[in-house]
Every structure is written in C-alpha cells, then in structure tokens.
Amino acid sequence: MAVTIKVNEEVFTPRQQAVLTAALDLLVENGDGLTMTAVARRASCSKETLYKWFGDRDGLLTATVQWQAAKVRMPQVTRTGLTAKTLRLSIEQFARDLLTVITGEVSITLNRTAVTHAAQEKDSLGIIVLENGPLAIRRRLKPILEAGRDARLLRFDSSEDAYRTFFGLVVRDVQIRLLLGDKSLTQSNVTDNIEADVKAATDQFFALYGAKVSNS
Template sequence: MQGRVDVSGGHLTARQKDVLDAALGLLVEGGDALTMTGVARRASCSKETLYKWFGDRNGLLTATVQWQASKVRVVPVTREGLDARSLFSSLQGFAGDWLRVLSGEISVALNRLAVSHAGTGKSDLGAIVLANGPFAMARRLKPVLEIGREAGLLSFDDTDEAFRTFFGLVVRDMQIRLLLGDRLALTEAAIARDAERATQQFFALYGAKSEAAGTGR
C-alpha cells in the first residue's frame, strides 16, 4: 500500500514533518529496527495515525525518503527572460543542495541500509530510494535542462544523458566514499566550490558556445 501523505507536493503539516524526522532519526540509529511502533513512540503519536497517514511500513519509508529528497530544491525557470547567468544559478543551487543532502548522516545511513537490502527480499527500500531519490531528482531537473535547451543556452540530444552527466559531475566519488566509511568532511565552502565547479564543467560540455561566456565564469 502506498503512503497517503503527499510529500512530493509539499502538502505536509508540521506534525507530519515531525513524524518523518523521527523516522529518519530512527533509521540513522537503528536501520533495520525501524517499525511503526518505534516511530509512534519516538514521535509521541498513535500507530493508528501512522497507518492513516502512510498506509504501512513501506508507505512510511516512501514518505521518509521523499521528505529527505525534498530538501534538494529546484529554482524554477521559465523560457521567457531566461539567460545563461540565471540558468547557471539555478543549476548551481540545485547542485549545492544535492551535495548537502547526500553528504549528511541521514542520507548516508539511508543509502547504506538500501544497499544492504538490495536483492535480499528484506524490504522494498532499495526500489523506494531509487524511485524517490535519483529518479525523482531527474524528474525535477530535466525540465530545467530542456527549458535551457529551448532557450538556446544548452545543446544536447538526449536529456537523460545530460542529466546523468550533471549527476556525475556533482556527486563524483563523494557518495561511494561516504558509504564506505570515509570521514569526508564537506564544509559549506567546499560544497559551494564543488557546486560551482560542477556547473562550470556542465556548461563547458553542454553550454551553447554563443552563451557559455554569459555566465561570467
């Protein structure tokens, strides 16, 4: 049963956010120990409320992953008045948020748990993380890339390929190093630097030549 709370649409009450934060905290602390009873106890709410909002444990896991992914914001752009600088700023902001979320202890714990469950039949967490993590990021960012192409600021044939390239430039080896226990410390300055560099590299690959210089980078 799918979760009944619309997380992706941003329609969450403050109480529902508290519950999802409690679930994320339990995932970091205990991983496999996450239960509806444990979340209800941590969030000081009833199990009946959890079932009403999320349907079942998989629904709760889905909403929890969506809530974590929602912290990566996409600055909306429109075809009218879009220039290279504003497109660069939108992509750079997305990259920075992405790095902050992926490098946080919550995402690292969640991804470790999803990897440990993959192919074991323990739960659908791996599929949930894929659908509501990287695949959701693609659904949110690809329209921005396509608007940039329509505006003549970007040049590419395959939107999926362009997104995967941007993903690789932003994440690089950071995620796998953290998953394997590297104590990689990403400061705000490092995140800002890496986000700008990834966006510069993306424009170098896909920026329309006549507009690439418009970023001023």
C-alpha cells in the first residue's frame, strides 16, 4: 500500500471537536448544508478561525469525516478460546457490528459525503471511509477466520474471499438502498430485523465455509 493517509491521531482540542460536531450535525441534517458560514454560526466561532484551523472547506470536511469515522470503532470482539461456539458468536458479533454501523445515520451521511466527493476526482474521503468501515472490519475479521481455519472449524483457500463473501451475505443490498434514499427501508424497519439478518447471514456463512462435520 503506497499511499499513507492521516489515520493518525491528529489530536483536536475540545473547542475544535465542538466545531467538528457542529459540522457533522449540519452534514447529517442536510448533506449539502455544510457551508462555512453555517458551521461558524452553529459552532459560534468565526470563519477566520475555521480557515486558520482547517485551511479551507475541504480541510474542514476531511477533518470532520476522519474524526467521526475514527470514532465509529465498533466494540472489540472477545476472542476467547475459539471453540465452535465462540467462533460462531464472534462471527455473529461482526455481522451485528457491520449492520449496525452501515445502517446508522452518521455512517450513511459519511458515505454519501465521500461518494459525492469521489464524483469530483477527489478520493481522499472515500479512502478514509473505506479504511474505517469495511477495511476496519476486515482487519479484525481476517485473523479470526484464519484462526478458525487453523482450528479446523472453517475451510477456505483465501481469507480475502471468505471475508468478501461474509460482507456480501451481511450487507446484501441494504447499504446501496440506504445511500440511494430508499424510503421503503425505514430506520426501524431495518434495525428491527438486524438480529434475524445476523443469524441468517451467519448460518449461510457457515454453510459455505464451515468445516463439514462428516469429513476427514
């Protein structure tokens, strides 16, 4: 990976975080409503300060997305002994985390913002969102999958393929429909079904990658 991006700490003072919070709120409320004047008013700060701290509008946008995306760290999965049972619970937890994140209002907003940004030859926001979303899950899931394979509980050639299949089974068409504003996916409509979807996806994943019981 040649490009290194600022996933670093990039510490913000409390006051700056208040500004970023205001910016995020504006983004969530009204995607294109992130004008410098609006942020300044919402955060009770001067535009001059915004430019001093973040350089320009793009800098503010990047700082907001980056800061927020990094906050969406999902709870660590307890990776105890690795029996068939704990492995399944871990997988389920990953599915639950993934679904919970992508259906959240903040995640939808960040993804929309990054997609909009990507439509203008700018990929920095997309990279940040990817890095903190799918790729974060992948980094944490892969070792567990491989541990499962080592323990003869799972069976696959490429852990990359296994991860991507898992992603597909869990996310299906939910994310793209949410990003496109599909009204038939009410927030509650989705969240109410998360548990069922988690179970279904996990079942399917084990059906595809679980070690056959009656097998050498």
